[in-house]
Structure formats: C-alpha cells, structure tokens
Amino acid sequence: MRTTAPRPGPDLAGLGRLLLVVAALVAAGLGAVLATAAPAGAHAALTDSDPKRGAVVAKAPEQVSLTFSEKVAMSDGSVRVLDPAGKRADTGKTTDLGSTTYGVKLKPGLPDGTFTVAYQVVSADSHPIAGAFTFSIGAPSDTKVALPDQEVGGGLVGKLYDTARYLAYAGFIVVVGGAAFVLGCWPRGAGVRPLQRLVVSGWLALTGATLATLLLRAPYTGSGKLADAFDLAKLGDVLQTKTGAALVSRLLLLAAAALFIAVLFGAYDKREDPKEKRDLAFGLAVGGGVVAIGIAATWALAEHASTGIQAGLAMPVDVLHLIAVAVWLGGVVALLLCLYRAPLIDASAVRRFSAVAFGSVIALAATGLYQSWRQVGSWTALVETDYGQLLLIKIGLVVVLVGIASVSRRWTGRIIAEAGGLAPEAAATAVVEQRTGTVGAKNSAAAKSATTKATTAKGATTKKKPVAVAHSSKTGVAASVDTDDRADDRADGGKAGAKTGAKDGGDDKRAAQLARQRAAVDAAREKRVRDADPHRSGLRRSVLAEVGVAVVLLAVTTALTSTEPGRTEEEAKNAVSSAPRTAGPVKIKIPFDTGGQDGKGTVRLELDPGRTGSNDLHVYATRPNGSAFDIPEVKIAFTLKAKDVGPLPVAPDRIATGHWSASGVQIPMAGDWKVAVTVRTSDIDQVTLDKNVQIG
Incomplete structure (x- = not known):
C-alpha cells in the first residue's frame, strides 16, 4: 500500500514564495544603494577649537587647541599648523590638555595672514578622522596650502579593511551560531560532518580576517599606502593601541576556540555513555560560551560601545547583542545546510532551534533598542543623519527577517505536529516511488539489494555500525540518520563486493565500479526522499530567504559600525554652526x-x-x-x-x-x-x- 504525502496549505506555500521574492528585491535594491554609497565618516568629531574656525585674532596665539566629541589617539605630528606660504608654523609636539582637548605649540614670530590647521587622529572607537580649518592673524590673506583630496580611511586600503571587517563578523556568526546549533539542537550521530566543515570554515574566515585587519590597521589609520601593512615598525605601533590589543586578544581566543571545536567534533562525538556526554556537553557549553563572550568583547572594548555615554553599560549590552545575532543567524545557516545535506531532519532539533531563535530575537530587539537610543540621541538624527538612515534600513531588514522566520516557525509547527505518528523510512520511499514511477521503484529496489549484499559481505568480518531508522510517515522528517556511518557502510560493503568479484572473476576494476554505482544509486535515492518532502521543501525555502536577507543585514551592520553616530554628528554640526564660518566679508x-x-x-x-x-x-x-x-x-x-x-x-x-x-x-x-x-x-x-x- 502506497502512502501519499499531504501537501501544505496554499497559504504557507504562497506566502513563502512571496517572501522569497520580497527578500530578493530588498537584497538587490540595498545592494545597489550600498554599492554607490559614499565612504562613511568616522565617529569622533571636532567640536571646538582655539582660535575658533575662521576667527581673526589680533596677535599670534602661543598654541592651537582642538576639542573632540570623544577621546582620540594622537601622536606628534597628528596636528599641523601651516602659514600662508604652506610652511610648518607649529613645533610638532602635541600635548593632552585634559578631557577631550589637545594642543600643539606654535613657533614665535609668526607673520600676519591666514593659517591652516590640519589634523589626522584616531577616534576612541578605532576609526581614523581627519579635517582642517583656518584662522587668521591680523587680517585674512591668500594661502598656498593644498590639502590631499583622498579621505582618510578610503581608497584601496579602506575597501580591503572594510571587507576584512565584514568577513570577521560573518565568521564569528558562523562559528558561534553553528557550534551552538550542534551542541544544543542537533542530535549526535546525525550527519555532523557538513556542520563540522561549516564551523571550521567560519573559524578560518574569522582568523584570516582578524590577521588581515591587524596588518591593514597601520595604512588604514595612517598614510593609506598598502606597503605599510608589512612595515614591522608600524605594526609595533599598532600593537600598542587599544585596537591592536583587542585584535591580538581575539587571535588568542581563537586558539582556544580551535580546541573547543576539536573537542566538539572529536571526543564528544565519540562518547557512548549518556552521563559522560551530558557532563562533556555542560563543559563545552560553559567553555564555549566564555570563549564566544570573549571574542565578542574584542569588538565591544574597541569600537562604539567603549565610547560615549554609559560606556560601562553599553559594552556588556553590545556583547549580548553580538551573541544573540550569532546564535540566531549562525543557527539559521546551520539549519539551511542540514536541510540541503542531511537525508532526514530530526523534528526535535527543529523544535529546539525554533525556541532558541525566538529567545535570540527577543534579546536582539531589547539590546538593539538601547543601542539605537544611545547612538542616535534624537528623532531628528534618526532621519537627518547617515547613521539614522542606515539604522532605519537595518530595522526594516530585521522586520523582514522576523516575518520570514515566522513562516519558518509555521513550517516547523507542521513538522512537529506529524512527529508523533511517524512510520519507518519505507513510507518516505513510497512517496518517491509514487512520484518517480516504476523506474524510481526499480532503482530503489536495486539500491536496497546492493546495499544489503555489500553489508552482508562486510558483516562476516566487521561489526555493523548502528543506523537510526527514519520516523516520518510522509516526509522523512524527524529522523536521526548518520550519513557518515551509512556512507562508511556503503564504502566498506563496496570493498567487500570488490574483493568477492576479484575472487570470482579477478576483475577488481569492475568490482570497484559496481561499488561506486551502488553508492550513487543510494545517494540519488536519498535525494529523491528529501526532495519529495513537502514540509522540508517549504522550510528550506523560508530558511534560504532568511539567509539571503541576513547577508544584506550583515553588510548594513558593518556599514553602521563605520558611520559616525547620529548623536556625535549633531554635536559636531552644532559646534560648527556656532563658530564663525568665514574669514572675510x-x-x-x-x-x-x-x-x-x-x-x-x-x-x-x-x-x-x-x-x-x-x-x-x-x-x-x-x-x-x-x-x-x-x-x-x-x-x-x-x-x-x-x-x-x-x-x-x-x-x-x-x-x-x-x-x-x-x-x-x-x-x-x-x-x-x-x-x-x-x-x-x-x-x-x-x-x-x-x-x-x-x-x-
């Protein structure tokens, strides 16, 4: 008797397709906008100076002082004062005058005319800033000073640096989210090798991006020349900064993360005793959580959260925000991989991840609301500043992402609802036979016969590895099948068949070819089972849409961290508007x-x-x-x-x-x-x- 799989309701299917189209359009539109966007400004701003911008003073001051909206890193030569002829008028020695004010001494006997003050410093949140203004002694005059057109932090070095930062965020999300998915949601022995490759790839991306960021740091904040990335003296200077220390700390924590990954996919996977597995799982959860928090803190301690108002509260909130994003989006990527690569999906794994994702979204919303208030500061800044506009785009993407996730939860509910009355894998095979016809049935029978013979041949000398039976009457969903073990059985059975063929006819090559054909038939059969599952296909489409929107969301988030916060931008505008703007009539x-x-x-x-x-x-x-x-x-x-x-x-x-x-x-x-x-x-x-x- 053949069983027919129930088709999902038209509401879910139609809504899922609509959300996929919307996600694709949003991704394309935002990609075009971001591709043509101008380079983002940095996060500290010049709020005051003495002499003021455009001022005309009667006699030359002893020094020029600059006040910024936050602490900046400044060295000798960071501030230059140039006379009307373009010659240096300062002594080159900068001093910290307290709070956020810095000064540079001027040479005695300066002539009358218009002087140019040029500065290039690094803000406390790790981003370089540069600018210039003029003041006059006695009366305004013409000036021969020509400042460089290229914006600091731009050019090829800026693009490479931003790319490395994007890859670092993406790698962190995949490592933390993928490991959390394996440890807390996915059953052991259920085809973890694709997940292992995913987590290892994320670790490699994060490590490589961190090294690239460390090397590019000197040219990014300095000359903008790529060759400076390999200057050991400049690298030594970077290591003495707060950002350099954070990047080195991240590399050390990644070494600990490598050990965690090795245990997660090694010793833990091989444990048979349930109590030992529980104890090791608890240790991995605690140790992995500490490492993940430490890596997230390397961003919080060196970027936005470490400066501005309420920094003591903002840093732990930022860490929680990053962890919530990683657990949610990294878990979505891991789930998508399982939907495409695992033969069968355990309903309990989907249910557990659904609960974890819901909690992550709640934490993400709460921490994101606080961060928005802290960085934007006012309703006008939300719509009138670059940071506020990017934040609105990010909020819109999160809303779209949550909408798609709600569709995924509905598919998950259908899967869980049918998990109680599940039947053997043969029922799922029946669906495939019904859809593919007689040829598919013959192929399935041949595959089953070939696998049985191969396993029998192996069983004479080797103990058969356990294979969990599928438990889905109509879908093949909610099962725990170790694809790696099944692959081992097929390979070992094929080898046994090859040996038998060699003994019978001496044709080793023919026996190996038959073994490969049998394995291919089994793989094709498993793929037909996966593709015949309507619930799995629906969940796959919605999760794929989630991943697509998440990729764009990550790009917007990276741009946000490189954009001057709305609160700071408004302070700078107010400071500029209150200062004289012209030096002449x-x-x-x-x-x-x-x-x-x-x-x-x-x-x-x-x-x-x-x-x-x-x-x-x-x-x-x-x-x-x-x-x-x-x-x-x-x-x-x-x-x-x-x-x-x-x-x-x-x-x-x-x-x-x-x-x-x-x-x-x-x-x-x-x-x-x-x-x-x-x-x-x-x-x-x-x-x-x-x-x-x-x-x-």
Missing part, C-alpha cells in the same frame, strides 16, 4: 532691471566681517558699462527662514555716487540668510531681488 552681486528707461544695472553688496554680530554694509550700483549708477533709492532686508527670523530691514545712507553704506548691521545668528535688495530707478520703476547666502 560676504560679497553678493545681483543684476537688476526695473523695466523703465535706463533701468538696467548691477548691485554689489559687501557685508564685513560677514559673521554673527555687528557688521558694516556697503552697497554699490553700476550701469551695464561699469560706471557708477546714481539710483534714487536702495533698501536691504535680511531673513532667516529656518529660524523664523526677519525680515530685518536696513536703509543704507548715500555716501557717494553709486555708493551706500550702513554701520552696525546686526546678524543675530548663523545660517542660510535670504538677502532681499529693492532698487528704485524712477518714481514708478522699482524691482525687488533676493539671493541666499551663508552668514555665520
């Missing part, structure tokens, strides 16, 4: 035409010094041929729409032909001001023109 040139006879000309305005506070205003009117234009009236008004200030009217006095002036023009705050100019050329001919200009 603001000049505006506006052509006009009142429409009457002799009504064309040009108005030129000069606002000196062009900053907040009191200013002198000069207005010049000229005809098209450049001569002075003695127009009857000119009026000016200033409006700052962003702050709802103005219009502030100004009525300049006539000084000479075509020249008007007003003193004490007050600009109350910095911003993008609209300057409206009203020109009257006769009793009836008048026009008002406006132009926006940055004052401040």
Whole structure:
C-alpha cells in the first residue's frame, strides 16, 4: 500500500514564495544603494577649537587647541599648523590638555595672514578622522596650502579593511551560531560532518580576517599606502593601541576556540555513555560560551560601545547583542545546510532551534533598542543623519527577517505536529516511488539489494555500525540518520563486493565500479526522499530567504559600525554652526532691471566681517558699462527662514555716487540668510531681488 504525502496549505506555500521574492528585491535594491554609497565618516568629531574656525585674532596665539566629541589617539605630528606660504608654523609636539582637548605649540614670530590647521587622529572607537580649518592673524590673506583630496580611511586600503571587517563578523556568526546549533539542537550521530566543515570554515574566515585587519590597521589609520601593512615598525605601533590589543586578544581566543571545536567534533562525538556526554556537553557549553563572550568583547572594548555615554553599560549590552545575532543567524545557516545535506531532519532539533531563535530575537530587539537610543540621541538624527538612515534600513531588514522566520516557525509547527505518528523510512520511499514511477521503484529496489549484499559481505568480518531508522510517515522528517556511518557502510560493503568479484572473476576494476554505482544509486535515492518532502521543501525555502536577507543585514551592520553616530554628528554640526564660518566679508552681486528707461544695472553688496554680530554694509550700483549708477533709492532686508527670523530691514545712507553704506548691521545668528535688495530707478520703476547666502 502506497502512502501519499499531504501537501501544505496554499497559504504557507504562497506566502513563502512571496517572501522569497520580497527578500530578493530588498537584497538587490540595498545592494545597489550600498554599492554607490559614499565612504562613511568616522565617529569622533571636532567640536571646538582655539582660535575658533575662521576667527581673526589680533596677535599670534602661543598654541592651537582642538576639542573632540570623544577621546582620540594622537601622536606628534597628528596636528599641523601651516602659514600662508604652506610652511610648518607649529613645533610638532602635541600635548593632552585634559578631557577631550589637545594642543600643539606654535613657533614665535609668526607673520600676519591666514593659517591652516590640519589634523589626522584616531577616534576612541578605532576609526581614523581627519579635517582642517583656518584662522587668521591680523587680517585674512591668500594661502598656498593644498590639502590631499583622498579621505582618510578610503581608497584601496579602506575597501580591503572594510571587507576584512565584514568577513570577521560573518565568521564569528558562523562559528558561534553553528557550534551552538550542534551542541544544543542537533542530535549526535546525525550527519555532523557538513556542520563540522561549516564551523571550521567560519573559524578560518574569522582568523584570516582578524590577521588581515591587524596588518591593514597601520595604512588604514595612517598614510593609506598598502606597503605599510608589512612595515614591522608600524605594526609595533599598532600593537600598542587599544585596537591592536583587542585584535591580538581575539587571535588568542581563537586558539582556544580551535580546541573547543576539536573537542566538539572529536571526543564528544565519540562518547557512548549518556552521563559522560551530558557532563562533556555542560563543559563545552560553559567553555564555549566564555570563549564566544570573549571574542565578542574584542569588538565591544574597541569600537562604539567603549565610547560615549554609559560606556560601562553599553559594552556588556553590545556583547549580548553580538551573541544573540550569532546564535540566531549562525543557527539559521546551520539549519539551511542540514536541510540541503542531511537525508532526514530530526523534528526535535527543529523544535529546539525554533525556541532558541525566538529567545535570540527577543534579546536582539531589547539590546538593539538601547543601542539605537544611545547612538542616535534624537528623532531628528534618526532621519537627518547617515547613521539614522542606515539604522532605519537595518530595522526594516530585521522586520523582514522576523516575518520570514515566522513562516519558518509555521513550517516547523507542521513538522512537529506529524512527529508523533511517524512510520519507518519505507513510507518516505513510497512517496518517491509514487512520484518517480516504476523506474524510481526499480532503482530503489536495486539500491536496497546492493546495499544489503555489500553489508552482508562486510558483516562476516566487521561489526555493523548502528543506523537510526527514519520516523516520518510522509516526509522523512524527524529522523536521526548518520550519513557518515551509512556512507562508511556503503564504502566498506563496496570493498567487500570488490574483493568477492576479484575472487570470482579477478576483475577488481569492475568490482570497484559496481561499488561506486551502488553508492550513487543510494545517494540519488536519498535525494529523491528529501526532495519529495513537502514540509522540508517549504522550510528550506523560508530558511534560504532568511539567509539571503541576513547577508544584506550583515553588510548594513558593518556599514553602521563605520558611520559616525547620529548623536556625535549633531554635536559636531552644532559646534560648527556656532563658530564663525568665514574669514572675510560676504560679497553678493545681483543684476537688476526695473523695466523703465535706463533701468538696467548691477548691485554689489559687501557685508564685513560677514559673521554673527555687528557688521558694516556697503552697497554699490553700476550701469551695464561699469560706471557708477546714481539710483534714487536702495533698501536691504535680511531673513532667516529656518529660524523664523526677519525680515530685518536696513536703509543704507548715500555716501557717494553709486555708493551706500550702513554701520552696525546686526546678524543675530548663523545660517542660510535670504538677502532681499529693492532698487528704485524712477518714481514708478522699482524691482525687488533676493539671493541666499551663508552668514555665520
């Protein structure tokens, strides 16, 4: 009697396909956006300086001081002060002035003119920052200083460094999540060799990426030249930094992780006594957990969590966040591998992982909410800063991922619901026979006969390894079959058959070929059993979609860790907006035409010094041929729409032909001001023109 497998409800199948399409579209769209995105900024920002940006001082100061939003790593030469001719005006010695302020002494006898302050330092969260500003002594002047166009941390070195960081995160997720899946969810003896290869590959990726990051650290934070990666002196300097110490600590912990992996897939797998296995499992769980927490801490101690507000709380929260991500997404990758490689899936393993994944999502949401508040700081920063926008993308991806995971849980529920009345593997074979017809049935029978003969031949001299029987009436789901042991039996049986063939006919080559054919038939039969399982196929599709979205999510997360937090970016903007922005007068040139006879000309305005506070205003009117234009009236008004200030009217006095002036023009705050100019050329001919200009 043949058994027909029940088909899943159309709601699950349709929803699963829809989510796959949505996941693919989201991945493609985000991939295009991220591929064209500009390099992300670093995480510390210059919030103040003395002299201030654009300031004009009466005499040369003794030193220039810089204040950042967080602690930075600074060495001699990190701050350079250049005179108008481009020559060094500082002594080269930098000093820590306390808190987040640093200074550099200036040489005596400096000339008047515009000086350029250029800095390149490393923020406390390991990312390099660079910038420049000017101030003037006596009066502004022209300057010959030319700063490099390439952004620090960019170029080929920046791309390689970011790639290594992505691979490090991915390797950590696979190692921790895959090992947790094997230890806590997957039954022993149920085909763990694919999982072993997965975990080992993750370990290799994490180790290689950590070594690459350590070597690239010097050029990434310094010159940007790839050759510096092999400079031992610069590598020694890196090892003395907080980031270098964290990377070396990660390598030492990875050595301990290698021992853990060897025991997990070695001694633990060979234990037969249940009590011994439980004791060893407990030891592995504790030891592996400590190693995983230690590796996660190497990120928390050197990056975002180690700086800013509430660092003492943020670091353990960041560690918990990383562990939750690894257990969830790494477990999803391991489950997907089992769905494709293992002949049969144990329902209890799927149920246990479903519970673990649910707990990980809860921990991920809680820790992520705290991290978002800490790094963004305000609702405006959530939408107006690069960090906030990337965070919104990440939240959207997590929502999509949770939606796909809910479909996976529904497939899991169907699997678990049918796990109670499970029958032998023959029932699953019947499904295959029904779908493939007579040829499939003959192939299955031939495979069974070949395997039986081979095993009988081996049994005369060797004890047969135990094989757990499948327990799924319709699907082949919820079984514990050691594919490695079955493969060993087939191989050993094939060898026995080959020996028998050699004795009968002396044709060893023919016997080996028959053994390979029998193994191939068995493998094909197992694949047909897997593909005939509707529940397994549905779960496979949804988990594959989860992995696809997770790959994009990891890319966005890596970009987030390289982007200046919204809270810091807003602090920097506020600091810049409160400082003078120009070192000279603001000049505006506006052509006009009142429409009457002799009504064309040009108005030129000069606002000196062009900053907040009191200013002198000069207005010049000229005809098209450049001569002075003695127009009857000119009026000016200033409006700052962003702050709802103005219009502030100004009525300049006539000084000479075509020249008007007003003193004490007050600009109350910095911003993008609209300057409206009203020109009257006769009793009836008048026009008002406006132009926006940055004052401040």
